[in-house]
Amino acid sequence: MGSxxxxxxxxxxxxxxFSGESIDYRQIVSLFTPILVDQAFLVCLSLVNTAMISSSGVAAVSAVNMVDSVNIFLINVFVAVATGGTVVVAQYKGSGNDSMVTKAASSTISAVTLFALCISVLIVLFFHPILKLLFGSAEADVFDHAGVYLVGNGISFVGIAIKEAISGALRGIGKTKVTLTLSLIMNFSYVFLNVVFINVLDMGVLGMTVAVNVSRYLAAICAIYYLVRLDDSLRFRIRDAFYLNMAMFKKILFVGLPFAAEQMFFNGGKILTQIFIVSLGTYAIAVNAIGSTFAMVYQIAPAALSTTTVTVVGQCIGRGNIRDARKFTKSFLWLASVSFVLMTAILLPLYRPLVGLFHPPEEIVDELFTLTLINAIAQIPLWPISFLLPAALRAAGDSRFTSMMSMLSMWLFRVVLGYVFGIVLRLGVIGVWLAMQLEWGVRGTIFLLRFRGEKWYRHRLVEPEGEEGK
Incomplete structure (x- = not known):
């Protein structure tokens, strides 16, 4: 009876x-669950990889973390364009215009791959001056490792771009189980190869770069094979990717380019704060690296909710159902905060055994705990409104506003205050993170005010079936 x-x-x-006129909770659960599993694997495998490379020494883990900030900066440019594709595909799906769904998916794959190819060529040609400009103050052995890792990742960009573009299109029509499968193929092969190259063959950072290339291109091949041979929804053909549909490109880039610019400026600001941390020494880089990994663990469920939001809100907007778009966004915000509370209650008592996975020097363990505790508390109210909420606004086509506010808050608050707190006031890494959390609060407040109004859903990206082209 009780049950x-x-x-x-x-x-x-x-x-x-979690149910409305456009979609019910069962559909949301079926969308969210594969994304959650995918996000959990991504973060856990990242944790395992960081732990593995830490066995090669503090210089190796510092180099990987240092270059990963550059990698995230670059990868997010074409992932942003893929997100533009997800929004357009989702809105066409919601409007019932299936023929345009196919065109949007093909254009997404073309645009993202082209962006990635250009970025890859630039990185391979100019990696040394890039590293010298950004991290010239790093110790020699850290700098050498960083060069190998950056070039290796640059070569892999086209592979992950193809995988992300196809996954973005599939998420737009709700096929998150397929995107989960592609992600598992990429990440399990990456971890397996890391074990072989780092732990067995003792190849260190070089082994990590070989692993990342093999795994990303394997995932790209599997993604293309699925679209061409197994999928019956998008009806994609290889030759479609070589046809540039300029009208569709404009729709995708209307959402994707502001987001890409946001990611460039936003992650550029993060790189600048990383430079502050590099100037504090190798131990400070290690504290930041391990602290960032812990933060990603806390963010598993909220990040998955943020990705789900793009599809759910995009389809609601495509149907013209603003009430459902508002309702689901509010529900997701509260659910994200609750998940942070649960993760904090579970993980903080396990701090010592978890941090032991990274073999940190004893000198940084207490500082790392302080950093983790402050961030765990701050994330509960601030992360959802500063990351999940703009995902909902962007899904409605409100990309210019969200991107502009994110860029301004990053540079006016996180960068400036990061320098003041971390360097001038000598609070070190903790000071840089405090500035980051303050910036979350400022940005999130702006997005909440935008969400309460009406301008965010006034953008018209797609037309119902039969009206396109009139």
Whole structure:
């Protein structure tokens, strides 16, 4: 009897907060679950990889973390364009215009691959001056490792771009189980090869770069094979990717380019704060690296919710259902905060055994705990409104506003205050992170005010079936 009452209450709760006219909670759960599993694997495998490379010494883990900030900066440019594709595909799907869904998916793959190819060539040609400009103050052995790691990642960009573009298109139509499979193929092969190249063959950072290339191109090949041979929704053909549909490109880039610019400026600011940390020494880089990995663990469920938001809100907007778009966004915001509370309650007591995976010098363990504690508390109210909420605004086509506010808040608050707190006031890495959390609060408040108004959903990206081209 008690079990039946519990199920009834749970059903009523899910119906109230996660069902609407456009979509019900069962569809949301089927969308969210594969993305959650994918995000959990991504973060856990990142944690394992950081732990593995840490066995090669503090210089190696510092170099990987240092270059990863550059990699994230660059990869997010074409991932942003892929997100533009997801929004357009989702809105066409919601409007019922299936023929345009196919065109949007093909154009997404073309645009993202082209962006990645250009970035890859630039990195391979100019990696040394880039590293010298950004991290010239790093110690010699850290700098050498960083060069190998940056070039290796640059070569792999086209592979991950193809995988991300196809995954973005599939997420737009709700096929998240397929995107999960592609992600698992890429990440499991990456970890397996890392074990072979780092732990068995003792190849260190070089082994990591070989692993990342093999795994990303394997995932790209599998993604293309699925679209061409197995998928019956997008009806993609290889030759479609070589046809540039300029009208569709404009729609994708309307969302994707502002987001790409945001990612460049936003992650550029993060690189600048990374430069502050590099100037504090190798131990400070290690504290930041391990602290960032812990932060990603806390963000597993909220990050998955943020990705789900793009598809759900995009399809609601495509149907013209603003009420559902508002309702689901609010529900996701609260759910993200609750998940942070649960993760903090679970992970903080396990700090010592978890940090032991990274073999940190004893000198940084206490500082790392302080950093982790402050960030765990700050994330609960601030992360959802500063990351998940703009995903909802962007899904409605409000990309220019969200991108502009993100760029301004990053440079006016996180960068400036990061220097003041971390360097001038000598609070070190903790000071840089405090500035980051303050910036979350400023940015999130701006997005909340935008969400309360009406301008965010006034953009018209797609037309219902039969009206396109009139």
């Amino acid at each position: 039946s009452n519990t199920k009834t209450r749970m059903h009523a709760l899910l119906e109230k907060y």
